[in-house]
Amino acid sequence: MRREWLAIFAIVLTLGRGALREVEKTAAREIRQRLGGGEIQVKIEPDGVDGLMHGRLKRLTVRARNFTLNGLPFTLEPGRPQSGRIQQFVLLIENASLRGLRAERATAVIPNIGYDKGLAVAKRIFRLSATGVGACEIVVNETDLAAYIRRKYAPSVREVAVQITPEQTTVQGVVTLLGSEVRFRAVGKLAPRDGRYLDLAEMEIAIEGANLPPESANLLRQFLNPIIDIDRDLGLYDGMAVERVQSESGRMHALGKVWIPRPHPSSTGEK
Numbered sequence: 001m002r003r004e005w006l007a008i009f010a011i012v013l014t015l016g017r018g019a020l021r022e023v024e025k026t027a028a029r030e031i032r033q034r035l036g037g038g039e040i041q042v043k044i045e046p047d048g049v050d051g052l053m054h055g056r057l058k059r060l061t062v063r064a065r066n067f068t069l070n071g072l073p074f075t076l077e078p079g080r081p082q083s084g085r086i087q088q089f090v091l092l093i094e095n096a097s098l099r100g101l102r103a104e105r106a107t108a109v110i111p112n113i114g115y116d117k118g119l120a121v122a123k124r125i126f127r128l129s130a131t132g133v134g135a136c137e138i139v140v141n142e143t144d145l146a147a148y149i150r151r152k153y154a155p156s157v158r159e160v161a162v163q164i165t166p167e168q169t170t171v172q173g174v175v176t177l178l179g180s181e182v183r184f185r186a187v188g189k190l191a192p193r194d195g196r197y198l199d200l201a202e203m204e205i206a207i208e209g210a211n212l213p214p215e216s217a218n219l220l221r222q223f224l225n226p227i228i229d230i231d232r233d234l235g236l237y238d239g240m241a242v243e244r245v246q247s248e249s250g251r252m253h254a255l256g257k258v259w260i261p262r263p264h265p266s267s268t269g270e271k
Contacts, residue, residue, distance in 0.1 A: 020044055026124035031062060031073060038067025038096075047087060055084030055117035060126075065094035071235040075263045077116075080129040084117035089134075089260075098234050100151045102144040104251065108258045110134035128260050136240060136258035141251040146171075149227065156223075164190070164247050169200060171227075177220060180210040184220060190227070190252050195241030197226035198254065237264050 028042040041063040047056035093106040114130030140148075146162040149171065160173035172185040188203035203225070205217040230236045239261035246253040 020046070023120065023124050027062075027126055030125060031064070034073040035064065035067045035069055039063075039065045055115075055120070057084070057086045059088045059090060060086045060113070061090040061092065063092045064096065066096075068097040070099055071264075072237075072239055072261060074128060074260055076131060076260050077127050077129055078262065080116040080127050081118065082114035082116075082129045084115040084120060086113035086115060087111065089113045098236075101140065101148040101228070101234060104139045104141055104144075106136070106138045108134060108136040110259060113260065131260035133257050133259045136256055138254045139251055140254070142169075145227075145252070149173075152233065153223075164252055165249055166247055169247060169252075171200060171224070175220065175223075177207070177210075177216055177223075178212060180212065182207050182209040182212065184208075186220070186224060190245045190247055192242040192245060192254070192256070193226065195243065195256065196230050198228040198230070198242060198245065199225045200227055235264075237261060 024042045024044055027044075028040040031042070032038060032040045043059075043061040043063075044057055045059040045061075047058040051057060089108075089110045091106070091108040091110075093103065096103050096106065110132055111134055112130070112132030113128055116127045116129060119125050119127055142162040142164040145164070146160045149162065150157060150160040150173070153175075155176075157173055157175045160171065163170040168187055169190050170185065170187050172183070174181060175184050176182075177184075185206045185208075186200060186203050187205075188200040191199055191201040193199050193201075203221050205220055207216060207220070228234065230240055230242065231238075240256060240258045242254050242256040244255050246255065
């Protein structure tokens with residue numbers, strides 16, 4: 001009898017693993033459609049032997065690389081049941097471009113995610129309904145930041161170069177200011193403001209090539225900051241708050257809090 005029970009348990013376990021792989025493949029397919037391409041891998045780790053049956057997942061890991069995105073691929077649908085629970089949602093990204101800003105890599109670890117278990121079981125589709133607050137990191141190198149600044153401020157700014165060191169960040173290029181085209185050099189420190197903005201703080205500016213009034217430096221300072229607006233520029237509305245920036249030779253690390261946001265008010269959402 002004991003052998004029979006072990007055999008039955010082995011069959012159930014095998015079928016469970018097969019269902020798990022099917023859910024992972026379907027989830028990866030859906031995420032790829034939302035991203036519009038890229039390489040996507042999804043790994044699901046149930047919480048215990050019967051975790052999948054009861055909708056309890058220890059960890060859901062999404063690895064994505066080589067894609068371009070115009071907005072967040074994941075949003076909450078609070079009206080859906082919170083019948084399933086993910087203890088830890090892990091997002092690992094490499095070589096991704098978000099509205100023109102390329103990130104070498106980005107990571108997010110978010111706890112206590114609720115999802116619609118019934119929909120996941122019936123159609124192998126994950127719809128998130130609740131979220132905790134986790135930690136995130138985005139790494140951007142100086143070449144990609146220069147390209148982003150050039151695109152963001154075109155045609156007013158061109159020939160942009162950025163140099164990032166542990167002590168300071170230098171942005172230089174050519175700008176049209178008060179009707180004159182001048183070469184500028186701005187030196188400061190990349191720093192967050194109000195969780196939403198990334199400024200070149202403590203900025204010192206040198207302007208060459210034109211006789212401009214003294215207040216022109218302040219005009220340029222106001223024009224350049226914020227270097228990045230997380231909401232307006234990147235579309236990461238109500239989903240991320242940058243708390244600090246660590247700079248090293250050639251790149252910056254933006255670190256902060258992250259959570260799954262509700263759909264943007266202008267978004268029609270998915271049914």
